[in-house]
Amino acid sequence: MVTLATTTGDGKAFISHAPGYWPDTAPELWNDWKWQLKNRVTTLEQLERHVDLSDEERSGVLLSGNKLALAVTPHFFNLIPREKNPDDPIRRQVIPRIEETWTSPYDMADPCGEDSHMPVPGLVHRYPDRVLFLVTDRCASYCRYCTRSRVVSGVGEQELHTDFEETFRYLEQHTEVRDVLLSGGDALIFSDDKIDRLLGRLRAISHIEFLRIGTRVPIFLPQRITPALCTVLQKYHPLWMSVHVNHPRELTIEVKEALERLANAGIPLGNQSVLLKGVNDDLETMRTLVHKLLMCRVRPYYIYQCDLINGSSHLRTSVAKGIEIIEGLRGHTTGYAVPQFVIDAPGGGGKVPINPGYILYHDNEKIVIRNYEGKIFEYPETGNENVQFAPQREYHDEYLYS
Numbered sequence: 001m002v003t004l005a006t007t008t009g010d011g012k013a014f015i016s017h018a019p020g021y022w023p024d025t026a027p028e029l030w031n032d033w034k035w036q037l038k039n040r041v042t043t044l045e046q047l048e049r050h051v052d053l054s055d056e057e058r059s060g061v062l063l064s065g066n067k068l069a070l071a072v073t074p075h076f077f078n079l080i081p082r083e084k085n086p087d088d089p090i091r092r093q094v095i096p097r098i099e100e101t102w103t104s105p106y107d108m109a110d111p112c113g114e115d116s117h118m119p120v121p122g123l124v125h126r127y128p129d130r131v132l133f134l135v136t137d138r139c140a141s142y143c144r145y146c147t148r149s150r151v152v153s154g155v156g157e158q159e160l161h162t163d164f165e166e167t168f169r170y171l172e173q174h175t176e177v178r179d180v181l182l183s184g185g186d187a188l189i190f191s192d193d194k195i196d197r198l199l200g201r202l203r204a205i206s207h208i209e210f211l212r213i214g215t216r217v218p219i220f221l222p223q224r225i226t227p228a229l230c231t232v233l234q235k236y237h238p239l240w241m242s243v244h245v246n247h248p249r250e251l252t253i254e255v256k257e258a259l260e261r262l263a264n265a266g267i268p269l270g271n272q273s274v275l276l277k278g279v280n281d282d283l284e285t286m287r288t289l290v291h292k293l294l295m296c297r298v299r300p301y302y303i304y305q306c307d308l309i310n311g312s313s314h315l316r317t318s319v320a321k322g323i324e325i326i327e328g329l330r331g332h333t334t335g336y337a338v339p340q341f342v343i344d345a346p347g348g349g350g351k352v353p354i355n356p357g358y359i360l361y362h363d364n365e366k367i368v369i370r371n372y373e374g375k376i377f378e379y380p381e382t383g384n385e386n387v388q389f390a391p392q393r394e395y396h397d398e399y400l401y402s
Contacts (some may be wrong), residue, residue, distance in 0.1 A: 002152050002375070003166070010171075010248075010284075011247065011249040011251075011288055011289075011291070011292075012248065012288050012291075013248075014252060014253045014256050014292075014295075015252055015253065016250060016252055016253040016254060017078035017079060017252065018030055018075070018078065018254070019074075019078075020074070020077075020078030021050045021074070021077065021078060022039070022074050022078075025074075028273075029396070030074075030223075031205070031223050032223065033221055033223040033224040033226070036073045036075060036140075036221055036224075037073070037140065037189070037221070038073055038111030039074055039124055040072060040073050040074070040140075040141070041070070041071070041072045041074070041077050041203060042070055042071050042072075043070070044058065044062065045068075046059045047061060047095070049062040050077070050080075050082065050112050051080055051081070051082050051083075051084075051091070052082065052083060052084035053084070053086075053095075054086040054098065054178065055098075056086060056097045056098045056327075057086055057091075057095050057096065057097055057098075058099075058380060059098040060095070060096030060097040060098045060099070060100055061095070061096050061243055063096070063098070063100070063101055063196045064096040064100070064155075065155050066155065067100055067101075067155065067156065067310075067311060068096075068100075068142055068144065068146060068149040068152065068153050068155065068156060069141075069142055069153035069154060069155045070094075070095075071097055071140075071141050071153070072094045072095075072140065072141045072142075072220075073140050073141050073220050073221050075220065075221060075222065075223065075252075075254065076090075076094065076141055076219070076220045076221075076250075077094075079249055079250065079252070080094075080095075081179075087278055089246075089247045089249070089276075089278060089279040089280065089285075090247065090249060090250070092142065092144075092276070092278055092279055092315070093143055093144060093145070093246060093247075093276070093279060094141055094142065094144060094153070095144070096144060097144070097314065099311070099313070100144065100311035100312075100314075100315035101311060102311065102313060102314070103310070103311075104308075104314075105281075105314040106209050106308050107308055107309065107310045107311065107312070107313065108308050108309065108346065108347075109150045109157065109158075109309075109310055109318050110150060110347050111147065111189075111307040111308040111309050111347075112147060112248075112307060112346075112348060113126070113343050113346075113347045113348020113349070114132070114148075114322070114348070117348055118122060119170060120163055120165045120166045120170050121161045121162055121166065121167075122135070122160060122161065122163060122164075122165055122167060123133045123162075123167045123170060123171075124395075125170070125174075125177070126350060127347060128176060128202050129169070129177060129178050129179060130177065130178065130179035130180070130181065131177055131179075131180055131181070131279060132165060132181050132183055133162075133180055133181065133182050133183070134148075134151075134160060134162055134183060134184050134185065135162060135164075135182050135184050135185065135187045135190075135198065136160075136162075136185035136186065136187065136189065136261075137151050137152050137153065137154060137159070137160040137182040137184060137185045137191070138152070138153065138154070138184070138185050138186070138225070139152065139153070139184070139185055139189070139216065139220070140216065140217050140220040141187055141216070141220040141221075141223040143216070144312075144315070144375060145274060145276065145306055145307075145309060145315050145345075146309065147309055147371045148184075148185075149310070149311075150182070150307060150310075152185055154385070160184070160185070161233060166332050167220045168201060168202075168205075168246065171202070171204055171205050171208065175207045176206060176207075177206060177208065178209040178210070178211065179208070179210060179212065180202055180208055180211050180212070181211075181212040181213075181214055181242075182198070182211070182212065182213045182214065183213075183214040183215075186214075186215050186216060187213055187215065188213065188215045188217035188218075188221075188224055188225075188229075189217065189224070191199055192228055192229055193230050193373070195229070195232055195233075196232045196235075199211060199232075199233075199235070199239070200235075200236070202236075203236050209238070210239065210240060210325060211236060211237040211238070211240070212239070212240045212241065212242060212273075213240075213241045213242070214241075214242045214272075215242070215243060215244070216239060216243065216244040218258045218259055218262065219243060219244065219245055219250050219251075219255055222252075222254040222255045222257065222258035223254070223258075223316070224258075225258035225259075225261050225262060226332055227261065230262060230265035230267075231265075233262070233265055233267060234267070235378040237266060239267055240267065240268050240269075240270070241262060241267050241268070241270070242269075242270050242271070242272050242301060243259070243269060243270070243271050243298060244271070244272050244273070245271050245273060245289065245293065245298075246273050246274060246276060246279055246280050246289075247279055247280055247285065247289065248285065248288040248289045248292050251289075251292045251293070251296060255296070256295070256296045259296040259297060259298055260296065260297060263296075263297040263298075268299075268301075269296075269298040269299065269335065270298065270299045270300075270301030271299070271300050271301055271302075271339070272301055272302040272303075272304060273295050273296050273300075273302070273304065273339070274304045275302050275303055275304065275305055275306055275321065275322050275325075275341075276306060276316075276317065277314070277315050277316060277317040277383025278315075279315075279349050281317040281321050281325075282325075283324070283325050283328040285331070286303075286325050287327070287328070287329065287333065287337075290329065290333070290337040290339065291333070291337060292296070292333075293337075294336060294337055298388060299336060300312075300336075300337055300338065300339035301339055301340070302339055302340055302341075302342055303322060303325070303326075303339045303341045303342070304342055304343075304344065305319055305322055305341070305342070305343045305344075305354070307344055307346075308346055316338045318344055319343065319354065322341045322354065323341065323354060323356055325353075326338065326341045326354075326355065326356060327356045327372075328354070330331055330372050331371065331372025331373070332372065340353055341353070341354045341355070342354060356369075357370075358370055359370075360376065362381070363381065364381055364382075365380070365381055366378050366379065366381050367379050367381055367382055
C-alpha cells in the first residue's frame with residue numbers, strides 16, 4: 001500500500017510513510033541506509049516528479065547550487081505532501097525558496113563566529129573546556145537554515161579543510177579540554193569503521209572525559225541507526241548525542257525505533273530544535289513535539305533562536321515568540337519536557353539563555369519571584385553582601401498581596 005503524507009493531522013501519532021513516493025522499491029533496499037543516500041532528491045526534475053512546486057520554490061531550487069545544495073533522503077521526502085503547499089512545515093525546512101537570495105542587514109556568513117575561534121583547521125575552541133570538531137561538510141539532507149551553509153554541502157562560499165592529525169595534536173596538548181562535540185556536517189554518515197577509528201582516537205586522550213555527537217541522521221536517515229552502529233558507539237561511553245527535530249511529524253515510527261536503539265545502547269539523547277517561522281513557532285506544535293520526544297526517550301534540550309545566517313530572514317521569528325512558548329510550557333507540563341531557549345550571540349558570544357521574567361526583585365534580604373500562574377512569592381535571602389545582584393526593577397511590596 002502506498003502511504004503518502006497529507007497536510008491533515010496534528011502530528012501527535014507516530015506514522016510510517018514508507019515507501020510513499022517509491023512504491024516499487026523492495027523493503028530490503030528501502031531499509032538500506034546507503035540506498036537512501038544514493039537515491040536522495042537532489043534536482044528540480046526529481047522534485048517536480050513528486051510534488052507541485054510554487055514559483056518561489058522553483059526559483060529557489062534553480063539557484064540553490066550557489067548557496068547550499070539540495071538533498072533530501074527518500075525517508076524524509078515522504079513527509080512532504082504532494083499538493084502545492086509551500087507553507088507546509090516539512091517542505092519549508094528542506095526545499096529551497098527564492099527568499100534565500102534576499103539579504104537582510106543583520107545576516108552574516110558566520111553568525112556564531114566559529115572561524116575566528118578555530119586554532120587549527122576544523123576545530124572550534126570557543127568555550128574554556130570544550131571544543132567543536134567539524135569532521136565533515138556533508139549531511140544526509142540539507143536544512144535551508146543551516147548555520148554552516150558557508151561550508152556545508154560543497155557549494156558554499158568556503159571549503160572545510162579539517163586537519164585530523166593537527167586536531168588530535170592540539171587536543172593532546174590542551175589538557176583543559178574535557179568535552180569534544182563531533183559535528184560538521186554529520187559524522188554519522190561515515191562508515192562504522194571510520195566512526196570507530198575516530199572515537200577510539202579521541203578516547204585515547206586521557207583528559208577527554210566524554211564525547212558528544214550532534215546529528216540529524218536519526219531523523220533524516222533512521223535506517224543508518226543499525227545494531228552494528230550501536231555496538232560501535234557503546235564502546236566509547238560516556239558518549240552523548242544531540243539530535244535535531246523541529247516538528248512532531250518528523251517523529252515517525254522509523255525514527256522512534258532508531259532513537260530507541262540508541263537509548264538501549266546507553267546513549268543519553270537530547271534534542272535541539274531551531275525556532276522557525278511557519279514550522280514550530282506556536283505553542284501547540286512545540287508542546288506536541290516535546291511530548292513525542294519524551295516518548296522516544298529524548299530529553300528536549302535546547303530551542304535555538306534561528307541564527308542570523310545569510311538568506312534565512314524568511315524563516316526567522318521573534319525572540320518574543322520563543323519566550324512565549326517557554327512561558328506556555330513551564331509549569332503546564334513536566335519539567336523534563338521544557339527545553340532551554342537560547343540565542344547563540346552573534347559574532348561568537350556563545351549560547352545565552354533567554355527566560356521569561358520570573359525574578360521580580362532581588363537584594364540581600366529577599367528575592368521576589370512569580371510562578372507560571374502569575375502568582376508572586378517572597379523568599380528570604382541569606383544577606384551575603386559579596387553576591388552580585390541583578391539590576392533592581394521597579395517593585396512595590398503591595399504586589400505580594402494583590
